[in-house]
Amino acid sequence: MTATRPVALVTGASRGIGRRTALALAAAGHDVAFTARTVGEGEGRIPPRHGAGTAIPVPGSLDRTRAEIQALGARALPVQMDLLDRASVRGAAQTVLDAWGRVDVLVNNAVAHIGGAHERFLDLDVDVAERTVTANYLNQIVLLQAVLPAMLDQGGGTIVNLCSGSATSDPPAPPGEGGWGVAYSASKAAFGRLAGAVNAEYRERGVRAFNLDPGFVVTEAGAARGGLDALKGKGFEPTPEEAPAAAVVWLATDAAAETFLGRVVWTPKLVADRALLR
Numbered sequence: 271m272t273a274t275r276p277v278a279l280v281t282g283a284s285r286g287i288g289r290r291t292a293l294a295l296a297a298a299g300h301d302v303a304f305t306a307r308t309v310g311e312g313e314g315r316i317p318p319r320h321g322a323g324t325a326i327p328v329p330g331s332l333d334r335t336r337a338e339i340q341a342l343g344a345r346a347l348p349v350q351m352d353l354l355d356r357a358s359v360r361g362a363a364q365t366v367l368d369a370w371g372r373v374d375v376l377v378n379n380a381v382a383h384i385g386g387a388h389e390r391f392l393d394l395d396v397d398v399a400e401r402t403v404t405a406n407y408l409n410q411i412v413l414l415q416a417v418l419p420a421m422l423d424q425g426g427g428t429i430v431n432l433c434s435g436s437a438t439s440d441p442p443a444p445p446g447e448g449g450w451g452v453a454y455s456a457s458k459a460a461f462g463r464l465a466g467a468v469n470a471e472y473r474e475r476g477v478r479a480f481n482l483d484p485g486f487v488v489t490e491a492g493a494a495r496g497g498l499d500a501l502k503g504k505g506f507e508p509t510p511e512e513a514p515a516a517a518v519v520w521l522a523t524d525a526a527a528e529t530f531l532g533r534v535v536w537t538p539k540l541v542a543d544r545a546l547l548r
Contacts, residue, residue, distance in 0.1 A: 275344070278522075279366050279373045279417065280304045281351065282380025285330025287432060287484055287514045291377055292335055294515035296344035298523060303366040303373075304339075305351035305380065306332050317385030345370075353382045353405040356412055363416035372424050373417050375522045379432045381406055381458075388451030390444055399453040406457035414464060418477065426476025428522045431465050432514065433481045433534060434458040462534070469531055480521050481534045485509030513537050516546040 278295040282288035284306030292304045311331040332348035339346035347369055351362040366373060382405030386398040414429070421427030437459035441449030465479035487509045517537045521527045530540075541547055 275299060275301045276374035277366070277370050277372050278302045278375040278377065279363075280377040280379060281353075281362075281413070282306060283335050284308045284332055285328060287487060287511060288377070288379040289330060289335050289338075290512050290515035291379060291518050293338055293342065294512070294519050295375065295377075295522070296339045296342040296346075298519045299344075300375065301345035301347075301370065302339050303347035303349060303370065304332070304335055305349045305362050306330070306335070307350065307352050309333060309348075309350055316383040351380070353380055353409050354384075354401065356409055359409050359412045360416050363413055367417075367420055373420055374424075374427050375518075376414075376417050376421075376427065376429045377432070377518055378410055378413065378429065378461075384453075387453040387457075388445045389453075390446070391452060394451065394453055399456070402453045403457045403460065406454075407460040410461055410464060414468065418468070418472065421477050422472065422475055426478075429465065429468060429477065429479040430482050430518050430521055431461065431479065433462045433483050435483055435486070437462045438534070466532065473531070478528070478531060480527070480530060482514065482517055482521065483534050483536050484514035484517075485537045487511050487514065509538050510547070513541045513547060516541055520544060520546055 276299070278300040280288050280292040280295065280302060281304070283292040283304035288304070288306070292302045296302045308331045311329070311334050316326050316328055332350065336346040336348045347366060349362045349365050351358050353359065382402065384398060384402050384405065386395055387402045389395070434455070436450045436455035441455070443449040445451045462481055465481045468477060468479040514537050517535065517540050520540070521530065521535070
């Protein structure tokens with residue numbers, strides 16, 4: 271391990287796509303800082319997708335991801351962060367920059383799991399919608415504003431924003447029957463505008479920002495909330511959890527990725543066309 275290894279910051283990496291991405295970047299030669307709310311294994315909880323039921327236990331933690339990254343021979347920097355806590359978002363970026371001095375790859379994967387965000391339209395609490403937009407859009411701006419100056423100072427960097435098909439496609443059915451809630455999809459639609467804004471202003475200074483649609487991935491959180499069986503019945507096929515991670519590594523390391531700027535990258539096609547999973 272040398273001091274010349276590039277540094278990646280992956281948000282929401284205690285489980286699911288974020289964890290897979292953190293490990294893939296470590297295996298590809300990066301030191302990895304990563305964020306999540308859950309510190310210790312067994313502490314993870316998420317609200318149910320619909321209604322006001324009991325919080326659902328989920329696996330994954332900063333501790334587990336740290337051990338797995340270190341087992342790959344990379345430095346690991348776990349940072350507790352909550353997208354609903356703006357101070358913690360700013361603080362997470364500062365912690366990484368104070369510790370390692372740079373961020374070469376930023377992967378904005380974290381989303382806020384907020385109870386009530388997938389309710390039907392007339393049942394939606396507008397306060398829930400506001401909190402969802404704050405976490406999944408406004409506080410993502412805060413993180414980008416905290417990391418971008420360092421990227422510009424160092425001469426460039428790569429940003430990969432994990433967007434969502436729900437932002438551009440109408441739900442195939444109501445929430446609870448294979449569809450998704452407008453609070454969530456609207457927040458992800460707003461989030462999907464950030465990469466283009468960054469490219470328009472900073473591409474000439476070496477910063478590239480990609481929108482990556484992971485496809486319909488059944489993560490640990492998704493499985494705990496019932497999986498994607500309803501969506502599969504509507505013609506949506508699941509994407510392997512490791513596919514978005516492979517796509518992120520390719521976007522961050524291959525010069526050919528330049529051709530994907532300015533459009534949403536569809537993970538299943540990229541992975542198949544480039545034979546990224548072997």
